Amino acid sequence: MAWWEWTLDAAGAILILALLYGLALVVRRRLITRHGGTFELSHRVRTSGDGRGWVLGIGRYSGERLEWFRLFSLAPRPKRVWARDSLSYDGRREAFGTERLSLYPDHVVIVCLSASGDVELALSAGSLTGFQSWLEARPPGTDWSR
Known part of the structure; x- marks a missing residue:
């Protein structure tokens, strides 16, 4: 694999992790505020x-x-x-x-x-x-x- 493909894969993984973190924050806040x-x-x-x-x-x-x-x-x-x-x-x-x-x-x-x-x-x-x-x-x- 070329270096730019590794870079794209790494950027995609970082983006997915950031989205999962944001989603986890939203779910956590909903759980805290539900009562x-x-x-x-x-x-x-x-x-x-x-x-x-x-x-x-x-x-x-x-x-x-x-x-x-x-x-x-x-x-x-x-x-x-x-x-x-x-x-x-x-x-x-x-x-x-x-x-x-x-x-x-x-x-x-x-x-x-x-x-x-x-x-x-x-x-x-x-x-x-x-x-x-x-x-x-x-x-x-x-x-x-x-």
């Missing part, structure tokens, strides 16, 4: 640096937990999980500097306090209202584990 309660949620995984460390993702409410899935991952399980009783809303701010390039245009950055430290999330204003309602929805003294 509802999902929204676009970015998470700052690295707090060092000026506005760096943001990863796009999908948030899902699952009972007493907020689950976060990376957007471009094929993993079926959430990358991060926060329990409702360990999160508290600390405030919001607008994205600044390079954050505006990393996040969706209409998203605001919020800071939550958790048992493991500060958690920075970015979501739309409508999703923020839902998030605050979810945080406050648990009646005091309720034990959901029984």
Whole structure:
């Protein structure tokens, strides 16, 4: 076989793999969102640096937990999980500097306090209202584990 035939075969294989990856991402997102309660949620995984460390993702409410899935991952399980009783809303701010390039245009950055430290999330204003309602929805003294 000539070199150009090998090149065409390799390009075709790469194209097929890229299409399969895209299809797998679509199927995974459909599986994650089929039970509802999902929204676009970015998470700052690295707090060092000026506005760096943001990863796009999908948030899902699952009972007493907020689950976060990376957007471009094929993993079926959430990358991060926060329990409702360990999160508290600390405030919001607008994205600044390079954050505006990393996040969706209409998203605001919020800071939550958790048992493991500060958690920075970015979501739309409508999703923020839902998030605050979810945080406050648990009646005091309720034990959901029984």
